[in-house]
Amino acid sequence: METGRAIKASRSWINQNGHQILQEYAELLRLPNHASDLPNIERNCDFISQMFAKRGFEMQLLRLEGAPPIVYGERLVAGATRTYCIYAHYDGQPVVAENWTHPPFEPTLYDGAMSNGGRPIPFPTSPNEEIDEESRLYARSASDDKAPIISLAAALDGLEAAGIGLTSNIKLFFDGEEETGSPNVENYLRTFDHLLNDITVWMLVDGAVYPTGDPSFKFGSRGRTAAQLTVYGPARPLHSGHYGNWAPVPGQLLARLLASMKDDEGKVLIDGFYDSVIPMSDFERGQAEEAPNIDEQLKEELALHTTEGNGESLNLRIQLPSLTIRGLASGSVGEKARNVIPTTAVAELEMRLVNGNDPDSMLDLLEAHIKKEGWFVVDEEPSLEIRKAHRKVIKMIRDEDSFAASKVDMDRPEIQEVIAGLKSFTGDSGVFLPATGASNRIYGLIFNDIGKPGICINTVNRDNNQHGADENVRIGNLWYGADILSVVLTLPE
Amino acid sequence: METGRAIKASRSWINQNGHQILQEYAELLRLPNHASDLPNIERNCDFISQMFAKRGFEMQLLRLEGAPPIVYGERLVAGATRTYCIYAHYDGQPVVAENWTHPPFEPTLYDGAMSNGGRPIPFPTSPNEEIDEESRLYARSASDDKAPIISLAAALDGLEAAGIGLTSNIKLFFDGEEETGSPNVENYLRTFDHLLNDITVWMLVDGAVYPTGDPSFKFGSRGRTAAQLTVYGPARPLHSGHYGNWAPVPGQLLARLLASMKDDEGKVLIDGFYDSVIPMSDFERGQAEEAPNIDEQLKEELALHTTEGNGESLNLRIQLPSLTIRGLASGSVGEKARNVIPTTAVAELEMRLVNGNDPDSMLDLLEAHIKKEGWFVVDEEPSLEIRKAHRKVIKMIRDEDSFAASKVDMDRPEIQEVIAGLKSFTGDSGVFLPATGASNRIYGLIFNDIGKPGICINTVNRDNNQHGADENVRIGNLWYGADILSVVLTLPE
Structure with missing residues (x-):
């Protein structure tokens, strides 16, 4: 046929x-x-x-x-x-x-x-x-x-x-x-x-x-985990005039911690963050590299001058774990801003995980990094005694919504057979991505839990x-x- | 008498x-x-x-x-x-x-x-x-x-x-x-x-x-200025799965900038930040040093292990300008946290100023620091074209509520005369502080605008x-x- x-x-x-x-x-x-x-x-x-x-x-x-x-x-x-x-x-x-x-x-x-x-x-x-x-x-x-x-x-x-x-x-x-x-x-x-x-x-x-309109096929999706970090300043909000330049400022402490986690090029500086990644096969990397580069179009659409990773393409970047600050809060901003030294500063961190990354182990690396930066880490609201006893106290709450990446080995013969057939239709225009950046529960159920190969057809x-x-x-x-x-x-x- | x-x-x-x-x-x-x-x-x-x-x-x-x-x-x-x-x-x-x-x-x-x-x-x-x-x-x-x-x-x-x-x-x-x-x-x-x-x-x-209940007298108050900083990520909120590890994260960029402004001991790292401070006279410094040290009591009350400035007393710390992050916001935290890369991150910075600090000049130093860190600074909402044209774009809005410190020279003879009289009543228990950390409009009007000496009696x-x-x-x-x-x-x- x-x-x-x-x-x-x-x-x-x-x-x-x-x-x-x-x-x-x-x-x-x-x-x-x-x-x-x-x-x-x-x-x-x-x-x-x-x-x-x-x-x-x-x-x-x-x-x-x-x-x-x-x-x-x-x-x-x-x-x-x-x-x-x-x-x-x-x-x-x-x-x-x-x-x-x-x-x-x-x-x-x-x-x-x-x-x-x-x-x-x-x-x-x-x-x-x-x-x-x-x-x-x-x-x-x-x-x-x-x-x-x-x-x-x-x-x-x-x-x-x-x-x-x-x-x-x-x-x-x-x-x-x-x-x-x-x-x-x-x-x-x-x-x-x-x-x-x-x-x-x-x-x-x-x-x-695919954004270019080309046929696209995917063979996995990233996992996910997250943690909420809360750092502590004074036990009650302080007048920033009476106490400014004396009381520790939680937003400042948090900024210094977050800054230590990622460099200006977007490389995560947490020890071991990339160590458990199972590298793509040569075939998979080739497919990811061959996909039409949509970075310039996206950068235009999103008004971005520079992306993380020294210009490496989105399709390659999503084959690595990410660390994203999805939320930050301390005191108030805008019309509600007040002259206070806030009591806390909070960061919501999220990681997307790839093949080989265990969610808990990735959070362990994050926690180890925080400790290396001199923080005393707790997993519930610290008492005032604990706050008094340590210079830098942080609460780290691990997100319950954590799961590993889902990934089909594109080199499996039954997958290679399908890819070959699809390519005979799509020719060079087909985009075969080893994994999408987002997470997908169905992929996880089929690829991981029942261990069957699959292809996502868009x-x-x-x-x-x-x-x-x-x-x-x-x-x-x-x-x-x-x-x-x-x-x-x-x-x- | x-x-x-x-x-x-x-x-x-x-x-x-x-x-x-x-x-x-x-x-x-x-x-x-x-x-x-x-x-x-x-x-x-x-x-x-x-x-x-x-x-x-x-x-x-x-x-x-x-x-x-x-x-x-x-x-x-x-x-x-x-x-x-x-x-x-x-x-x-x-x-x-x-x-x-x-x-x-x-x-x-x-x-x-x-x-x-x-x-x-x-x-x-x-x-x-x-x-x-x-x-x-x-x-x-x-x-x-x-x-x-x-x-x-x-x-x-x-x-x-x-x-x-x-x-x-x-x-x-x-x-x-x-x-x-x-x-x-x-x-x-x-x-x-x-x-x-x-x-x-x-x-x-x-x-x-004074917190100890001792009689207290003050001879000035700190000035104030503030600025709102907004840094920019993608033009619309992005799915953190699809784009995480590729799109710049504004909270991360902001954290790195804020971290560059102050060291772990609370020293402000902005060039020239302390240069315009008119030092206290020997008499004034002596008075500030003699005031009962309330730091340990305050640290206990506020559940603080360590304060900024390597343990220097509050009464001396408030004789210097401060830099406080009074507000931080990006995306959402807590129950509202979503899996996005936010479009912006905002910091509300406030400075309290001492004798010699001009509010505008202090903000100029802040702006120069931001530029030195590689940012393109604008003072109104940047267009998408501007965001595309520069790697790091920041909006800096100067607060209109800015004013200089108010300070009476405690060595003036008419002030010395009053201090001597008051001390004959208070003895050693009187606390004569060169300036309070907070700001006071009335001090400013009298000490600065009409140039009269004054004493605040509590x-x-x-x-x-x-x-x-x-x-x-x-x-x-x-x-x-x-x-x-x-x-x-x-x-x-």
Whole structure:
């Protein structure tokens, strides 16, 4: 099976039946889908189950008490030696309807992005009616993450119409609570392991394509940990006139500590901070280096003159752990500023972690650094006696929301096989990133907890307003999704 | 005239007439006295004018349109070669009546401090009735700053009863808007200069005695200036996962800048920061060094292990300029902390200034330091173009509320004469501080703007809750006020 035929089938189907695809999609988007709204969640499940039952899948709803069901399906292919599982999520973010131009569950077509002067247009109604790829469909979950569901349906239809068979067993695993953190997915994966343990590669279809618009694929995400640091000055706020130049100033003490943690180029100075990083393979580094450099575009957009790391690209920088001051507070600023020496200064530090970094061990390194700087470290509010007994007292509270990075080894043969197939479609334009900078619970569950390889496939436009008002999908990206999934469904054996 | 006779006269009068003093004081304290409440302000003026008219003063109300009047008086003494002016203020802080145990304008006597288990007692009614010096009178302005007014009346009565004449011409200048910043006093001083230009020394009677309870006198106060610094990261808040370890973190940049400004011992590292300080005279330094060291007591109270300046005493430290971070903010802390790289970080810096420090020049030194650290400094919100054009951009907003220190040269003969007289009463217990750490607008107006020498005389107890609810005066401090003013009224010629 060569890639070209699958794409041709997909495009031919779309050209003739775009109006039907959009009609079916509009029906799906009319169903409200917040994970807590269980009656509507069931309506989504029924609709999606019927969509894929029609397309040759044996469907069932996997159920755990009180949780949105997993819409599960399988279509087995005689003689297939691989099983791919398509993951998407049918639930959506909550909506604040008054912020939307149109009601979020009344899908509305525009001839372009609203932000670009687009105007509402009627849905197409006839076969072969041309649909501009720049037109947009506005509705909650239009991009995040019902788009892969309709793209997959179109891909299946296109291949069917062209008489092209699938080359792998295909399973479906559509999550109904991703936007609330997938609290039950771990349990689902364990409980229904008998349905899932033969999966060769998970295809996690979610998220937006590369900023350049090029196809993008990711193989991991960073972990995370955080700590809150509080340093102490006088036991009560002091008049800065009466006591200034005598009482220690907590903001000053904190500034000196934070300054010791990172140099002017953004290199973290905590001993051992980079030691546990498992380096990328040559292939992975090559992929990260080959990805189009978007730094200049981003720097322009973000009004940045210089970035951390002496100009090393974002795609390489996110393959290392980070240390970010996400919050600072002492006394008051602006109109509320008062002439006081505050009692405390607080910093919220966050780390993003890569392959090899253990969250607790990374915080241990941070704590060791603080001690090396002469601080007495406590993990609860220090008594006045403790404050009197030590020159520099700091409270360090470790964040409970800590987890390791998720990373698939891109050199694994079953992954190399998929990459090769995808590249035969994308050519040089495909971006294959070893890991995204952000963290992703689903990656962690699949890559780490059940130890399966997976690939994240991005299909939608970046300017989709996911999670906000006026969420939308660019129609061209729905079609792209059908193309890429046609490739996945027909990867050479 | 020896000091002993004046004190004896004061104490004899108090012992016999304490009940009358408290009755007269209660009448004065019943008059609400916020500067904006002009009808009640007039009632205060009338009452105080009558108090001193009865005691041999020619009284008049100095008036400027829309401002509380100055209660002015003079009592000339035949052959006197000096004129002392007693400054106090009859206005008070606004009250939040529901926070008070008793209504703030219903003076209530207690047998001790409420905070120490004191209980309400009736006012004394008969001559020679013993009044415990530890008892407290609760009312707005009981300490701040009607106390000197009643103490002065008692001192005059005591001297009169003992047949002891005044040794200087005495003028009265009672301010009616100190608690709102004395906005018209400069104009009053200029407009009525013909009444005031023969004053030899101003006696500014306000504030609490030294923390040890010892008599205290001050000869200046620190100036002040401030600046708000804002440093810039990305133009919009960035996801700390997607961009962490690449995008510059404004809190980190700010920490490094602030850390460069002060060393671990609290020494300011800004070039020239201490250069313009006019050193104290030997006499002044001697007085500051002789003052009882309260550092250990304060460190205990404030739970401090170490203070800035390698253990140099508070009284010496406040004779130098200070640099205080009174506010810090970037992103959010605590429950509101989010996984972002914030767009800005803000520091509110404040300096207290001493003799010789020009506020603008001190901020110039700060700005030069920031530039030396590689920052591009702007004084208004920088455009995105400016942010793109420079690696480190900082906005520095100079505070409009800036003023120089106020300082009387303690070696001036007319001041030395007063100090000698006061010391003959206080003996070794008197604390004569070259300057207080805080700032005082009245000192500035008198010492700097009209260039007159003055002495600040503190009479009330420190735990007086001035400005808050349950303001009070310790009765022993009212009597002490009468003693010390008796000494002032009869200083040897």
